[in-house]
Amino acid sequence: MTTKPTLSVPGIAYGGDYNPEQWPEEVWAEDMRLMREAGVTFVSVGIFSWALLEPREGEYDFSRMDKILGLLHENGIAADLATPTAAPPAWFYRAHPEALPVDKDGRRLSYGSRQTFCPSSPAYREAAVRITTALAERYADHPAVVMWHIHNEYGCHTNACCCDTSAAAFRTWLRVRYQDLATLNDAWGTAFWSQWYYDWDEILPPRATGAGPNPTNLLDWRRFCSDELLSLYTAERDVVREAAPATPVTTNFMAITDALDYWRWAPELDLVANDHYAMSTDPEAEIEIAMSSDLVRSLAGGPWFLMEHSTGAVNWQPVNRAKQPGELRRNALAHVARGADGIAFFQWRAAKAGAEQWHSAMVPHAGTDSQIWRDVVRLGADLGALAEVRGSTGTAEVAVAWDWNARWALEFPAQPNSGLRFVDLVRSWYEPLWRAGVAVDFVRPDADLSAYRVVLVPALYLVDDEGAANLVGFAERGGTLAVGFHSGAVDENCHVRLGGYPGAFREALGIRSDEHFPLQPGETVALSGGGTGSLWSERLRLEGAEAVVRYADGPLTGVPAVTRRTYGEGATWYLATHPDPTTLASLLTVLRTEAGVEPVRTAPEGVEVVRRRSPSADYLFLIDHAGNGARVPVAEDAVELLTGKPASGSVTLPPGEIAVVREPRRG
CATH class of the missing domain: 3.40.50.880 (Class I glutamine amidotransferase (GATase) domain)
Known part of the structure; x- marks a missing residue:
């Protein structure tokens, strides 16, 4: 079995999406100073920069990216370099309007946002591989680049296209799955409602019809759409792997969503990464955070990376509320408790323009004189204190x-x-x-x-x-x-x-x-x-x-x-x-x-208790979501890592606070 490359950032990596192209260069120096102040060790760059990297087909401008990566390296901050293929430029669509996706009602969508492409488009695939190749050839050996980030949130917004090109690709996929039409007709139950197919070209995606769709057609369509996007990921990944075989490659999942079959995707990543955003309508969002984190850890088979979450409000819910006092820290460390070896936010600096201008960031619109910034700095210190937790795993019965x-x-x-x-x-x-x-x-x-x-x-x-x-x-x-x-x-x-x-x-x-x-x-x-x-x-x-x-x-x-x-x-x-x-x-x-299954540790209601385990120690995460404070028994020779103080048999949590306790393993 081939060993996958690993992330070379020490400890628990910390940072977020960095989009300096949205700001004048004089802001970049301040970004570096503030990143060091916050304890940032890792940022993702270039995710939505295709139009700037390739202003015209086949013509590249790497001057801005050269400066950004150089600046990051000079300041000791590692880069996760993205292929920018989630947002093709306008010139691409003008040249290839057929690459725009068609919905089930037959409407062709327009460009002007992101993720607007037909996954089966040959023109899109060719253009995506071309920009990926140019980036890989230029930056494969750059000392700042410690990971490659393919695309962004595959399946978000547009995970399917019902155009004729997609229909042909679907039929090709079905031929591989079923080999012959008799087998397909049996699997799809096409004797019902006279849906029997005598020619492969008669088969269509599940476009809008007058009555209920065939459920097996729908199911195979979902499978096909997941596999088609996976083939785009692997095409870009393979380009990067050939150029930089020792550097890990990932993409960011949205594991709790239903677009993709992540059991099929996870083995294709060197490091499983996930994006997670809490719903403000959920009065106990911490439970969904835990469930999502456990799912991602299970997909990864061990530690994983939180590639995106929010410092405060998002911009896409009906009401986008700020986080409550201490919620930013509790949310982040709850992910670490359940296996995250990296914590990152969208994004570093809040945008003043564009569709996500009201999305929170590590540096908010208010700047450093803000609660978010103080929380960001505190979290950086916390993650620094938890460096030894990296690589430990969860245990479950x-x-x-x-x-x-x-x-x-x-x-x-x-x-x-x-x-x-x-x-x-x-x-x-x-x-x-x-x-x-x-x-x-x-x-x-x-x-x-x-x-x-x-x-x-x-x-x-x-x-x-x-x-x-x-x-x-x-x-x-x-x-x-x-x-x-x-x-x-x-x-x-x-x-x-x-x-x-x-x-x-x-x-x-x-x-x-x-x-x-x-x-x-x-x-x-x-x-x-x-x-x-x-x-x-x-x-x-x-x-x-x-x-x-x-x-x-x-x-x-x-x-x-x-x-x-x-x-x-x-x-x-x-x-x-x-x-x-x-x-x-x-x-x-x-x-x-x-069945003999007991809790990790007895604790008052509202206190989340999670354990990560290494060969020499157990790491007990105690998170007070209820805000009542608590006292939790621990080993006599335990140490609370966030303060560095001996725990001596118990830990007292102030209301809304967190403790991470190292207990030596015996036997």
Whole structure:
């Protein structure tokens, strides 16, 4: 196995997107001084600079980039050099209007923003590879460049194009997948609604039609769109790797979104990087930050890089609020707690013009006489104190199944309940574990599960035979498997698994359902022992399982709603409804305790407790989100790294504060 190159920045890298081309050169010297004051060690440059680097096709102007990289190197700041291919220049579109994307309604979009290109356009691919080649040839050996950043947020804004060029590329992709039309017709179920194809050229992307689309056509389209963008990434990456094989290459994911199948993407990156922005409408955004971070760490298989988040308000939500006191620091260190070895913001200096002029930055419009700047400087000092944490990993005995194919399919039209949302369902199961301080990994259904005691399957609507067998085998070999409603319902082609629900997991769960009774918005069903269920109910029959909870009212009164079965050497659970948070938390506590899974450390409610582990020490991150302060027991010979003081058996957190404790490992 080839060893991937690693980032040479020492400690926890710190910085953000740096766009000096937006400012006169006299500002650059001040930028360097302020970066040193803030402890910045790393910046991304050139992300949206194509029009300046290549003012006309094939003509390059590197004078500005030469100065920027030279200035960074002189000041000891490492550069993550981007290929600027997320925003082609106007001259490109005038020469190649066919490269503009077409939406499902047949409208060709215009240029004038970013990410506006057809992923299958030969002209775009050629131009992207050309500018990447020019950059790689010039800067492969530049001492400031420690990482290459391909493109920016693939799949953001425009992740699909329905033009004729894309249709032809889709057909090529389908030929590779299915080999012949008979196999495709069977996989797509085209006998339904007279959709049978006799010629490859009859197949189209899922453009707007008069009625519901074919779900397998939709699913393969999502797969194709993800793969087509991945092929653009690898084309640019391979150019850079040939020129600079010892320098790591990455791109920035948006892991919590649904555009791309990141399980397929992650192995192609030398260092997995992610962008994350909290929603101001989420009263407990720290939970979503944790879930996203755990997902990215799982994709990376270890430490990763937070390439973008915000110091304060963003500019793209309906209401863009500032962060509360201490929130900037808590958000950043929560990512470090869950595996980030680099922390970066969008962007270094707030723009005074352009579409993101109201997006916060490390240097805000108000300048250094601002709370954001003081917080930025403090965070730099914190990250400096945490240098030894770099390279340590998370530890978890609970895994949650996450699959983008299942997510796409669950949210296609014509489901029994159109209100089902994959991320919401997963978060509802993740949240009680977060509150209890239980560590979680995310896994693909066919992953090696031997490290876990519990595997949770909240929303795996689609699963292939291999994935289903792997999950069932985990329970048979002694693990605890918990499955949520409507999981295992269809195979990899979106075909319903016949014989009763929940399809792929029916036998292992020891139950059989013959009909769904989804609930209306706001409707609930009472559960035995108190509590309610929402979204879903179904008529279950026990076939080897026992009822743990039953429906207490409605047409299914007395029917099992939650079941458990001893299966092989392990246990399987099924939740045939969506329990209220208290009931769900209680159920998850019972099943994880039964499996021997304990919290990382007991702490008061509202205090996030996370552990990173190295061969010689455990690093315990304690973050008070509730603002009540707390006292948490730690080892007698522990040291609190942010202050450098001995912890001597306990750490006291002032309201809203953070501690990072090193506990020596023994044995």
